[in-house]
Amino acid sequence: MxxxxxxxxxxxxxxxxxxxxxxxxxxxxxxxxxxxxxxxxxxxxxxxxxxxxxxxxxxxxxxxxxxxxxxxxxxxxxxxxxxxxxxxxxxxxxxxxxxxxxxxxxxxxRLKNPFQPDSKMLEVSGSSQIQPSSLEKDFTRLCTQLLDQKSSTLKRSKRQKGIRVKVIGQIYHDDNVYMVYELKNRSMIPYEIGLFQLSKVLGTPKRKASYQELPITPLFEFHMSEEIGAGETVRFVVVYPKFTLNEKERLQVKVLEAHGSRNLTLKLH
Known part of the structure; x- marks a missing residue:
């Protein structure tokens, strides 16, 4: 802990x-x-x-x-x-x-957020819904292009108990950072994602007083699955607000299984 x-x-x-x-x-x-x-x-x-x-x-x-x-x-x-x-x-x-x-x-x-509607999807009339914003369309278009590309800019990967997380690419565009990930389930048991989190990390867990782990809140997720079947591989893109790291900080990807112990922590820098 x-x-x-x-x-x-x-x-x-x-x-x-x-x-x-x-x-x-x-x-x-x-x-x-x-x-x-x-x-x-x-x-x-x-x-x-x-x-x-x-x-x-x-x-x-x-x-x-x-x-x-x-x-x-x-x-x-x-x-x-x-x-x-x-x-x-x-x-x-x-x-x-x-x-x-x-x-x-x-x-x-819990804190009440007065700026957040009660429902993620607002109905306009009958079963019709609000169309995606222009920003969402821009995110979707670029994410689609990134997944279609055969990138060779592998950053780092981590494998444990038949599960592998890999960072395919990190692309800066306008005021956002696009991270392309790959999750592969080599086991015979489906893998349900309980947490997928990119964080800035300062210090080491061994020194609790100086250890800091600050999650970076995503702006948009594209083709991210909640469950990966046995033997399946999924690629997806997560968009974050542009961030910078000082000389003492590093990036970390954490993947936790929803109902199990197949957890991975991938240090990127």
Missing amino acids: KNQTLFPVIILLFFTIPSTAQSLDTIYTNAQQVVSLSFPDPIQTGITGSQNFAFSFDREQADTLGLLQADKGQSSNLLVRTMTGDLYVFIIAYREHLRQLHHFIAPDQ
Whole structure:
């Protein structure tokens, strides 16, 4: 189980600007006892605002349980994103004597995004739907071209337990980065993807206090499958906003199986 201590201010501001924002619950912890949190869905990312707090969870296999501890210091906050995309934010504080050692997090405790419609597909009339935007059309056109090309710009690949993840190409276009991936299932068992994530990584997991893993949120996914059948190979493209890496950062691709332990972590730089 690994810890992260990076505070994404922009994400928090985006979801808490409205004056009607929900009040935040306070969770107390200390260094002598472990406080556990059970979320409705598996945890994807957990980040604390101060390094005297440590939030850890199983990053190798999808799990809903997170553990919180702290050294004595000022109060801070905890941001948790689940694999369903929901965000949860709590105030976290140090307390010598704890009254509660476990918290069951309810779905209605997630942050409400006033800018996101309740449905991903909005109906116009009858069964008709809004046509794809011009941006989506541009993404689709370029992604199609990239998949049709026979690229030889292999970056890196990783194989484990019959599953192989490969980066075919990394293309910059306008203000976006197009990553071409390949997943191959050489086993006799179908592979269901629980998490496919590109992240910036700073430090090493062995040094928890300085280790940071910041996922890069995709803008568009093209031909990405949720399940890969036995013996099948799929290629797909994921579009991300343009990013840069400093001399201490590297890219990492993480693939977690939804209901199993066939997990891979591919370091790109």
